[in-house]
Amino acid sequence: MTELAEISDYLVVGAGSAGCVVANRLSADPAMRVTLLEAGRRDTNPWIHIPVGYFRTMHNPDFDWCYRTEPDPGLAGRAIDWPRGKVLGGSSSLNGLLYVRGQRQDYDRWAQMGNPGWSWDEIGPIFEELETFQRGSGDGRGQSGPLQVSDPRLHRQICELWIEAAKAKGIPYNPDYNGPVQDGVGHFQLTVDKGRRCSAAKAFLAPIRDRQNLRIVTEAQALRIVIEEGRATGVEISRPDGSRQVLRARREVILCAGAIGSPQLLMLSGVGDAEALAGQGICVRHHSPEVGRNLQDHLQARLVFKCREATLNDEVRSLFNKARIGLEYALFRSGPMSMAASLVFGFLRTRPELATPDIQFHIQPWSADSPGEGVHPFSAFTQSVCQLRPESRGTVTLRTPDARDAPLIRPNYLSTQTDCDTIVAGIGIAREIARLEPLRSAISEEFRPAEDVQGYDETLSWARENSTTIYHPTGTCRMGADDRAVVDARLRVRGVEGLRVADCSIMPEIVSGNTNAPAMAIGAKLAAMVIEDRVAPALQPRTSYDRVA
Structure with missing residues (x-):
């Protein structure tokens, strides 16, 4: 295993709907070095950019994790496919392109559940800031954002x-x-610009690829988060040639691997139910029994x-x-x-x-x-x-202690x-x-x-x-004020310093609609909080790796 000499301020794991926004916002400060890791390939295949291309990319292992659930009693014992994007842009590169924010009441309820900063009054302006609604101005509709939203x-x-x-x-x-x-x-309104897909990679990465402080690494599957003395200090990855490397983060590691990938990585890194982790032979870093629980889907x-x-x-x-x-x-x-x-x-x-x-x-x-x-x-x-608002809750648990093995998905529909x-x-x-x-x-x-x-x-x-999934898994790293919640309202993982999660896994309850647009808003909200926390001296972590940079 080789440790890279290059140190980033922020390591972002997962270049999906949220991760692309996080990398865009954090790298806007040229003094901050950001590395964005994606297990999949670059989004060069033309079918990714043709709207109807999801017929070619979904269920294709070149672009899709091709997850499959366990047999579900609620579906008469059937196991079903759960497509998730494994390519730059994540699921936004192979989804159905529907742009839905959800109900304002969804976000107000998040705030009422003990998550300050997440009400519609605070999240609504983020949606407006991210988008350009091509139809024209409207109540709360943005006109200058990088994400193009159009009519069919x-x-x-x-x-x-x-x-x-x-x-x-x-x-x-x-x-x-x-x-x-x-x-x-x-x-429906669509993430389409002039007849071409406007994925998160297209909207938030393509315009900034010349930033010298942003490094985008594809075909880099995260194996675990490196946690030392209670702090996340890096990420171990595997490369296509089978080699393993450790990348280091001076300030924070930010998980944007989605409602399946983020809890899986936390558990592989020793953050989860202590008894279950020990049963897999994983060293327990922090007992967090709700990691992988609270799974919801439409x-x-x-x-x-x-x-x-x-x-x-x-x-x-x-x-x-x-x-x-x-x-x-x-x-x-x-x-x-x-x-x-x-x-x-x-x-x-x-x-x-x-x-x-x-x-x-x-x-x-x-x-x-x-x-x-x-x-x-x-x-x-x-x-x-x-x-829109199912009460049923499922789980994501480890199948094996190997990140290359898909976890066990039990939706409990x-x-x-x-x-x-x-x-x-x-x-x-x-x-x-x-x-x-x-x-x-x-x-x-x-x-x-x-x-x-x-x-x-x-x-x-x-x-x-x-019935089958409509591809909206959420909730497996629940945000909340109670001690059992996986992350707090600033998306910091409880029990581990320097580690946050920003994707649909943090939703305490699923939104009333498609999840691509909310994932982007979560990414933007996370980035704003990281920047806010960085200016407070008490929250500026310094580690031994500063001497290497």
Whole structure:
């Protein structure tokens, strides 16, 4: 094992949605040396930058960690795939490109749970600062940030019919669900700029790669955090040739490895449940039993309806149409290749007494068993229904003490009555909308679930046997004021100095929507706190490694 002579002020582990923002903000000070570590490759593959490229990159081990859960009782004993990005930009380089902040009440609740600084009044301006909303100014919408947010360039009739049917049910049209009110139906906003994906790497790293104080190291898998005398002083990494190296941090190590990677690294480094770590032969540095616990994810039930008119399923089946689609994208950066995972949204309430929406719809003018596996061989569209605030909690635990072995993921889906009631109610609302004009006339068959699946028990059984992740794992390094929380409100790991976590793992509760935009906001919030803490002399750590720098 070789120890590198180069010392950084900050080591950032993981170049995903949060890590790219952290590296951008901390390296803005030329006096601070920042090293950003990414286990995956550089984002040079063209499919990463084409919006519809997630069909090629998801489930591809060149770009995806290709995690798989353990068999889950809540899913009728099924194990399911959990894609996570393993490339510069992380999951923002292979996600569905949907830009959703979440509800203002989500962040107010975080603050009420004992996390000062995390209310909407403090987080809302961060979203505004990060983005350029290409439609123009709006309530709380940014116009000068590096992250480009745009409206879809693709529209399809079946999705417009869905909007009209939802309006017939009394659901209002909402032109900006990232504005003051989330409720309603409308068109998704996308992290797309002029027809190309605007990943975290594109937005926050590409413009600053010439900074002399920023070093980006790809194909560098973190094996453990080096903890000496209660302080994080470096990171041990493995390289493609099998060699191992230790990189040192003069000030702080910042984990941005995601809701799976960050708790795994903490446990491998001796921070976790002491009994479980000892059972793996890992030296315990700090007993923190909630590392890897509090796992939450959005489960989606994907309802498929066969259509009487052509959908994207038909458009992509012939070589001629594929050539036409490719030419349209090459010439105009428009058409199906500019498409995000969904075109139309719905944020709805399953019960009128609820203060905010508790389900989210993703409407897609195509259908497939899974992105990356190809579309169905018939005309169809999809209504994806997910519960926004699940009560169920799962775990991430070590499979082995080797970082190269994927951890054990147990989501524990649909393990509470509220979660079961909500998914059944959401499926019922989707079927109601499908039976309203003008959408009803365009549907030839309720394909999945079949029309004869009726009643609470049958619908819940269908959901257990068919639902899957919508790719939003969170909560495994929970932020909180109590001693059992993994990190405090300034994202410092309890029990270890010089170590913080900044990614979706710190969420005490999952946000009510997609998680890419909140991850970026978490990264920006972390960077601001690190800079604030650095100016206080009492919080400026000095180590023996200063003599090497």
